[in-house]
Amino acid sequence: EIVLTQSPGTLSLSPGERATLSCRASQSVSSSFLAWYQQKPGQAPRLLIYGASSRATGIPDRFSGSGSGTDFTLTISRLEPEDFAVYYCQQYGSSPPRWTFGQGTKVEIK
Amino acid sequence: EVQLVESGGGLVKPGGSLRLSCAASGFTFSSYTMNWVRQVPGKGLEWVSSISSSSSYMFSADSVKGRFSISRDNAKNSLYLQMNSLRAEDTAVYYCAREFYDSSGYGFDYWGQGTLVTVSS
Numbered sequence: 001e002i003v004l005t006q007s008p009g010t011l012s013l014s015p016g017e018r019a020t021l022s023c024r025a026s027q028s029v030s031s032s033f034l035a036w037y038q039q040k041p042g043q044a045p046r047l048l049i050y051g052a053s054s055r056a057t058g059i060p061d062r063f064s065g066s067g068s069g070t071d072f073t074l075t076i077s078r079l080e081p082e083d084f085a086v087y088y089c090q091q092y093g094s095s096p097p098r099w100t101f102g103q104g105t106k107v108e109i110k
Numbered sequence: 111e112v113q114l115v116e117s118g119g120g121l122v123k124p125g126g127s128l129r130l131s132c133a134a135s136g137f138t139f140s141s142y143t144m145n146w147v148r149q150v151p152g153k154g155l156e157w158v159s160s161i162s163s164s165s166s167y168m169f170s171a172d173s174v175k176g177r178f179s180i181s182r183d184n185a186k187n188s189l190y191l192q193m194n195s196l197r198a199e200d201t202a203v204y205y206c207a208r209e210f211y212d213s214s215g216y217g218f219d220y221w222g223q224g225t226l227v228t229v230s231s
Contacts, residue, residue: 032215037155044205044221045147045155051215088155092216097169099145099157 002026002093004102012110019076021105023089028069033092036065036074039104040085048087049074076107084109112136112220114206119225126196126229132189132206132222140164140184143209145218146191148202148227156202159191160209174200196229203227 003026013019023034031052037045047056049065052072062077076083089102118130132144146158159170159180168180179192189206203224210219 034215035217037218039155044223045218046221047210047217047219050210050217050219051212054212054214056217056219090155090157090218097160098171099160101155101157104154 006102006105010106012108014110015079017079021074023072023102025070029091031068034072035090037088038085114222116222116225119227121228123231127194130191134187139187144189145207147205150202198229201229
């Protein structure tokens with residue numbers, strides 16, 4: 001079973017700063033099946049990035065994803081007030097078939 | 111406009127059963143794999159179960175295998191989760207989510223607002 005570990009647990013930054021979030025897999029995963037989500041309190045998650053680096057429809061270009069194998073990164077180039085939220089990575093493994101989420105990274109206002 | 115609306119949550123005693131529904135609209139429901147994802151309030155996301163567009167394959171997390179069953183009715187544009195032998199640790203908000211894919215990869219692109227299931231005596 002593949003385990004996703006996100007770091008840091010909490011990121012304290014100011015608006016306008018750059019945020020770099022990490023997602024590390026316990027074994028190599030296919031980039032096609034690596035996605036990132038944003039979740040705000042009381043709301044459902046929102047798809048940001050899929051296929052490790054493709055932005056979902058309507059997602060601003062300040063959000064970017066990169067990585068391959070076991071190490072993936074979500075970068076927010078300049079934090080806007082609405083970007084303070086919890087971010088999750090997700091992957092699909094085929095043996096056995098299942099989706100897995102990381103434990104989340106909270107981006108909070110410093 | 112794509113909409114997913116869950117219903118059926120509520121308070122149930124340990125060992126009890128509950129059936130969640132997800133009503134889909136605004137897209138061709140029968141063309142998409144659908145999923146259930148749950149979240150204990152204040153905690154992270156946990157994938158629960160997936161079902162392919164024609165119900166030809168289904169798979170579930172080990173934590174619910176043998177107790178929960180996913181199904182769909184494409185004629186009614188509806189997704190279901192039958193939950194039996196419920197435990198306190200099944201208490202969570204349950205979301206239905208559409209699985210999207212293109213040449214770049216996969217993701218869950220639309221989510222419902224969630225329905226809360228509370229298992230308590």
